[in-house]
Amino acid sequence: MSEPSSSSSPELYPEQYELQGLPAARPFRFRRRAFLQLFGTGLVVLCVTRRAIAQTESGGVRGSATGQSRPANLDAWLQIATDGTITFFTGKTEVGQNIRTSLTQAVAEELPAPIDSIHAVMGDTELTPYDAGTFGSRSTPDMGLQLRRVAATAREALLDLAATLWSVDRGELTVADGKVLHVASQRAIGFGKLTQGRKLVRTISPETTVKLATEWSVAGTSVPKVNGRDYVSGRHRYASDIARPGMLFGRVLRAPAYGATLDSVETSRAEAMPGVRVVRDGDFVGVVAPSSHAAAQAVAALKATWKTHAQISEDQFFHELRGGGTPPENGLVRESDGGLTLKRTYTLAYIAHVPLEPRAAVAEWKDGKLTVWTGSQRPFGIRDSELTKAFGLGPERLRVIVPDTGSGYGGKHTGLAAVEAARLAQAVDQPVKIIWTREEEFTWAYFRPAGVIDIASRVRADGTLATWDFHNYNSGSAGIEPPYAIPDPQTKFHRADSPLPQGSYRSLAAAANHFARESHIDELAGELKIDPLEFRLRNIKNPRLLAVVDSAARAFGWGRAKIAGRGRGLAVGVDKGGHVATFAEVAVEAESGRVSVTRVVQAFDCGAVVNPDHLKLQLEGAVIQGLGGALFEAVHFENGRILNPHMASYRVPRFSDAPSVEIILVDRKDLPSAGAGETGIVTIAPALGNAICDATGLRLRSLPMAPDGLRRPG
Amino acid sequence: MPVVTEIHVNGVRHSLRADGEQPLLNVLRDDLGLTGTKFGCGEGQCGACTVLVDGVPIRSCHTPVGSIGPQQVTTIEGLEKDGQLHPLQQAFLDAGAMQCAYCTSGMIMSGVVLLTKNPHPTDEEIVGFMDGNICRCGVYQRIQNAIKQAAKVMAGGQP
Numbered sequence A: 001m002s003e004p005s006s007s008s009s010p011e012l013y014p015e016q017y018e019l020q021g022l023p024a025a026r027p028f029r030f031r032r033r034a035f036l037q038l039f040g041t042g043l044v045v046l047c048v049t050r051r052a053i054a055q056t057e058s059g060g061v062r063g064s065a066t067g068q069s070r071p072a073n074l075d076a077w078l079q080i081a082t083d084g085t086i087t088f089f090t091g092k093t094e095v096g097q098n099i100r101t102s103l104t105q106a107v108a109e110e111l112p113a114p115i116d117s118i119h120a121v122m123g124d125t126e127l128t129p130y131d132a133g134t135f136g137s138r139s140t141p142d143m144g145l146q147l148r149r150v151a152a153t154a155r156e157a158l159l160d161l162a163a164t165l166w167s168v169d170r171g172e173l174t175v176a177d178g179k180v181l182h183v184a185s186q187r188a189i190g191f192g193k194l195t196q197g198r199k200l201v202r203t204i205s206p207e208t209t210v211k212l213a214t215e216w217s218v219a220g221t222s223v224p225k226v227n228g229r230d231y232v233s234g235r236h237r238y239a240s241d242i243a244r245p246g247m248l249f250g251r252v253l254r255a256p257a258y259g260a261t262l263d264s265v266e267t268s269r270a271e272a273m274p275g276v277r278v279v280r281d282g283d284f285v286g287v288v289a290p291s292s293h294a295a296a297q298a299v300a301a302l303k304a305t306w307k308t309h310a311q312i313s314e315d316q317f318f319h320e321l322r323g324g325g326t327p328p329e330n331g332l333v334r335e336s337d338g339g340l341t342l343k344r345t346y347t348l349a350y351i352a353h354v355p356l357e358p359r360a361a362v363a364e365w366k367d368g369k370l371t372v373w374t375g376s377q378r379p380f381g382i383r384d385s386e387l388t389k390a391f392g393l394g395p396e397r398l399r400v401i402v403p404d405t406g407s408g409y410g411g412k413h414t415g416l417a418a419v420e421a422a423r424l425a426q427a428v429d430q431p432v433k434i435i436w437t438r439e440e441e442f443t444w445a446y447f448r449p450a451g452v453i454d455i456a457s458r459v460r461a462d463g464t465l466a467t468w469d470f471h472n473y474n475s476g477s478a479g480i481e482p483p484y485a486i487p488d489p490q491t492k493f494h495r496a497d498s499p500l501p502q503g504s505y506r507s508l509a510a511a512a513n514h515f516a517r518e519s520h521i522d523e524l525a526g527e528l529k530i531d532p533l534e535f536r537l538r539n540i541k542n543p544r545l546l547a548v549v550d551s552a553a554r555a556f557g558w559g560r561a562k563i564a565g566r567g568r569g570l571a572v573g574v575d576k577g578g579h580v581a582t583f584a585e586v587a588v589e590a591e592s593g594r595v596s597v598t599r600v601v602q603a604f605d606c607g608a609v610v611n612p613d614h615l616k617l618q619l620e621g622a623v624i625q626g627l628g629g630a631l632f633e634a635v636h637f638e639n640g641r642i643l644n645p646h647m648a649s650y651r652v653p654r655f656s657d658a659p660s661v662e663i664i665l666v667d668r669k670d671l672p673s674a675g676a677g678e679t680g681i682v683t684i685a686p687a688l689g690n691a692i693c694d695a696t697g698l699r700l701r702s703l704p705m706a707p708d709g710l711r712r713p714g
Numbered sequence B: 001m002p003v004v005t006e007i008h009v010n011g012v013r014h015s016l017r018a019d020g021e022q023p024l025l026n027v028l029r030d031d032l033g034l035t036g037t038k039f040g041c042g043e044g045q046c047g048a049c050t051v052l053v054d055g056v057p058i059r060s061c062h063t064p065v066g067s068i069g070p071q072q073v074t075t076i077e078g079l080e081k082d083g084q085l086h087p088l089q090q091a092f093l094d095a096g097a098m099q100c101a102y103c104t105s106g107m108i109m110s111g112v113v114l115l116t117k118n119p120h121p122t123d124e125e126i127v128g129f130m131d132g133n134i135c136r137c138g139v140y141q142r143i144q145n146a147i148k149q150a151a152k153v154m155a156g157g158q159p
Helices: A017-018 A032-036 A050-057 A099-110 A140-164 A226-233 A294-302 A318-322 A381-393 A417-428 A438-444 A509-528 A532-541 A542-557 A612-631 A686-697 B024-031 B087-095 B105-118 B123-130 B140-155
Strands: A042-047 A075-081 A084-088 A117-123 A173-176 A179-182 A187-189 A199-203 A248-252 A263-266 A277-281 A284-289 A303-307 A331-334 A338-347 A360-366 A369-374 A398-401 A432-435 A451-459 A465-473 A490-494 A566-575 A580-589 A595-605 A660-665 B003-009 B010-019 B048-053 B055-057 B072-074
Touching: A042 A140, A075 A140, A084 A140, A099 A117, A099 A140, A099 A398, A140 A173, A140 A179, A140 A187, A226 B087, A226 B105, A248 A294, A248 A417, A277 A338, A277 A417, A284 A294, A284 A417, A294 B024, A318 A451, A338 A509, A338 A580, A360 A417, A360 A451, A369 A381, A369 A417, A381 A398, A381 A686, A398 A542, A417 A432, A417 A566, A451 A509, A490 A612, A509 A532, A509 A566, A509 A612, A509 A686, A532 A542, A532 A566, A542 A566, A542 A580, A542 A660, A566 A686, A580 A686, A595 A612, A595 A686, A612 A686, A612 B140, B003 B024, B055 B105, B087 B105, B087 B140, B105 B123, B105 B140, B123 B140
Parallel strands: A042 A199, A084 A117, A248 A432, A369 A398, A465 A490, A595 A660, B003 B072
Antiparallel strands: A042 A075, A075 A084, A173 A179, A179 A187, A248 A284, A263 A303, A277 A284, A331 A338, A338 A451, A360 A369, A360 A432, A451 A465, A566 A580, A580 A595, B003 B010, B048 B055, B048 B072
16 A cells, blocks of 8 residues: 555654654644635734735735744634634644633633634634644644634724724723623623624734733633534534545545555456446555445455564564663662662553544545545645645645544544545546445554653652653654653663554653653652652752652542452643553552552642632543553554554453543643643553552562553563 | 435435445435434444434434435434424533534434433443444543433423
8 A cells, every 4th residue: 555654754754753853843824815805804813923914915926934933933813703603723633622612711811712612623624724733732832822812803903993982092992701891881882783884994913912831711711612513413514524526435445554565456246337437546446336335345345465574572672672782680688778779661562542533535526625524633735745745736725624523632634535526526426425444443554653662760868869860762752751759860862663653642651651651750769668658758949740649649548448359540731731640559460460440639739720720630531542542442453554553452441441530620820731632641541550569579670561461461 | 236216314304316235324324415314433433423313312324225215214303393402402501511513413312312312311321322423523521411401401391
């Protein structure tokens, strides 16, 4: 197959960049006149760099405003129509993190206007401003702030308009609930009416100030999911639900292994089926049929032969990831001064995102222009990299629309289904829908990187950390820095050739690095016979981290007597602006080795909380998702083939796996809001590992820890 | 399998021509436009495609439409009556029991059956009954709460 291959080019797989840190700033194209034609009368507030506008209007080179660092080149705009409808536009996408709701709250707060008068247009490359993508927990700190500034600018403009209209002093006016009020004369006018049928445009200035979190009345509260009713009634249309007139259904012929090349394909049986067409373009072979069932039958009727080549299998790859070098010796050395040196190796398997909505796309060509509806976290990335490359078209002839999507967890950064649907639609000159099967989803997307982590540390007799040497092979550098006071800690991320396609996964490598670090810390505490909480307290100087540790410890009842037969563990972390402490309790069945998680308490601080209930929901979900990777999720592979590409063979957490989860929010209204979609996942694996060790004495250093109950040492 | 020419969904009789071997899910989504029922795995493992056939929950992704006959199919779109949500739909909203919500239709359909069979389920009974429905976002605790809330509302005789 041509596109999905393990030899991922950075151009097509930009999430590879993300493994190294933040994505590179991209040039954006802004055509003000064309853009403003999209709007009717009313007030429009733009947040774009002034330089870009000036260049565009003076005939300068478009798209030359490069080199802006985030968030300066993150744009947003807002329109208040004459009828009072407020619409804001952002390139961010909703994948279940409820960013549609929290950004709506930000706008409602600053204007201020009722939540239900505000509508968000998101993730549409034709209507919304350029956005690099929805990842890295950046939507709240970056886009949230930009939209606040946009809305604040709108509010100030509306006050100006009212002052002129009524010939009153601006200082006598107040603004509330979508209206400007002049209390002295008992007058009120709706935002929409103030524009009086004109088309007014404002641009935010750098001086625009926004409300302090302590002044919030809508932001900071638990506003319910803004379009929740559409979901419980089945009305919301995900990408996989989109239908177009004349739409056909496509399927793609898949290779039996990564990197296989097509030798021959026999298509006559498929082509004899009613309404079926076979599309071939090099190694790309697809079918188009009048129903998805017929498409499935047609693709099964293709008889292909492939050239495959030998590839690294699961039993050898940890050695390969370390570059084939000799693994460092593991062991514990007790020193004469009472201190310890500990060297340990940790490993983690590849895991899959398993979004419940598989990759899906509907592609339609009209007058040489392509429109694709697809579930993704990077609509502009798909347009500017994959679709541009596949079809050689500029952005003005490509439109990507991302309906609110059936989750991503970092797994929907690529647009393979979009490209496939577009190729088939182009070949048959009709709209085509592709929904990947679960097997395709498990095989042809990409995985959370596997990794090997070596730690060598020294701790003094008093339980303070003296040296720290940490090497991550392949899994990534996020969250690699220890949150402890250690003199000159050494950390290094080593790139490796991955046998499987790999990319972003919720928190990137932070979950892996926290697993290794917090397991190691716990082992040090155990060897020194210091309580693991006390050990951490001796080494943490960060007051925000101390605060979450303290809150979680008290809620969990760390000081209380243990329940017989159960084990308890904790882990702490700092990542992407979030501070987290997780306490877990497990029960291990003596006979079967089955591990049940009985209770989790997690405290979290990400600055000023925008929506407490949705934040708790994110953290609860992160704990459950993290529990899967901690205990039993693993992708098995051999010679370029995935061995368990089904829900029946790749286990994800179910109701019966879910513990009671208690979330404690430390709301820091004095601090800017950080994102929170990811950091909640980083501490659950080590907390569970430490609890299992407390219950059984077994120190587990490989994820997943209990794929089939605990493996007894043998 | 013979061609299916009619099917009863949400109290409405639909005429169509569909290969009887096709999964019911495809017919609902592609022929009738009832896209509230979701494709999750195609293997009967995740529950996203759950619908009721004469009140019995089935996985529509691997149920041939030819096996339905004159039985009544109920999908998520059929729960709302005269603009009034089913108490479990309302409870999902009240409990904030969704993130991406792709599993929500299947969860609600399964939960409705549970509450019909067992109006006062314990936590263990909820977990046992719902274990075939996957929420990858991990909202299980909230869904459990929503089912318990709906049980209370329904016992109180409210709509």
